[in-house]
Amino acid sequence: MRAGLAIWHFECDGCGYEMARFQPAINEVLAHEKIDETSRATGLQALRVENFNRLLEVIVQSGPRTGRLLDVGCAHGWFLEAAKKQGFDAVGIEPDLNIFKVTTQRELSVRQGYFPDVLGEAERFDVIVFNDVFEHIPDMIATLNGCKEHLTPNGVLVLNLPSSSGFFYRIARLLMRLHIKSFFERLWQKGLPSPHLHYFSAANIQLLLHANGFEEVGRGRLASIRLKGLFTRISYTKEHALPVRLLMCLIIAIIFPFTLVMPSDIIYSISRKN
Secondary structure (H helix, E strand, O other), X not given: OEEOOOXXXXXXXXXXXXXXXXXXXXXXXXXXXXXXXXXXXXXXXXXXXXXXXXXXXXHHHHOOOOEEEEEEOOOOOHHHHHHHXXXXXXXXXXXXXXXXXXXXXXXXXXXXXXXXXXXXXXXXXXXXXXXXXXXXXXXXXXXXXXXXXXXXEEEEEEEEEXXXXXXXXXXXXXXXXXXXXXXXXXXXXXXXOOOOOEEEOHHHHHHHHHHOXXXXXXXXXXXXXXXXXXXXXXXXXXXXXXHHHXXXXXXXXXXXXXXXXXXXXXEXXXXXXX
C-alpha cells in the first residue's frame, strides 16, 4: 500500500484496492448527530428495494431458492422483507442499537451485535449477504473466515458493495486531485458513524475472495442512483447549503441518462466455498 489522495487514504499499485484509516463509531452519540437517519432512509429506500429485488433474482438463479438466509448489517430490514417474500427463512444482524430497535418493531428476526459473534457455533446458512456492509468492516479476513464457518456446503456468499471503477467515484477522485475534497470524502463517508474502510473493483474483490477460500460464480452491477429520493439522499448529512444541494440535484438529473451506460458505482459478487 502507498499513500493515496489524503492523509487517511491508501491504495495498492498492483490491484487497485483502496483503504481508509478511519475509526468506526457506530453507537457513539456525537457521530450520529451529523446525520438525519430518517431522511437517509427515505432517500435510499426506493433505490435499495429495487436493487434488493434484483439481487434476490440473481441469488435464486445461482442455486438457493429457499433455506436460511443471513443479512449482515440489515439496517431497516428492507432486504429481510424481500427475502421472506421470496420464501427464505431470513435472519438479520444489525450493530447500530438505535436502528436495531426500530427494525425489531416490524416483527423481523434481527439480532443486535456483530458478525459472527452473535451467531451460535453450530448455526449454518444457505446464503450470507452483505448489502453495503462489507466495505465498512475493519477485519475482512476474519469476516470471510466467519462466512466459511457459517455457510452450508453448497451455500453462497453475496457481496453488494460500492465500486472504485464507478462513474461517480472516478469523478470524485478527479475532483480530489483538484483539491475539491467534499465529494471524495462523502463517498468514503468520512466523519459518519460507519465510514467506508475499503473500496474494491470487480477484479480485486475476486482476488480477495479467491485468496480466502471462495470461488466467484457470478458478478454484475446494480443501480447506484435514482432520481426519486435524490434530494433527500443528498441532504441527510446537512453538510451543504440549500443552493448547493439544489445545484447538485440539477446536475445529476441532467447527466442521469448518461450514467446508465457508464460503469456503475455499485457491484455485486456471488461466490461459493472452494
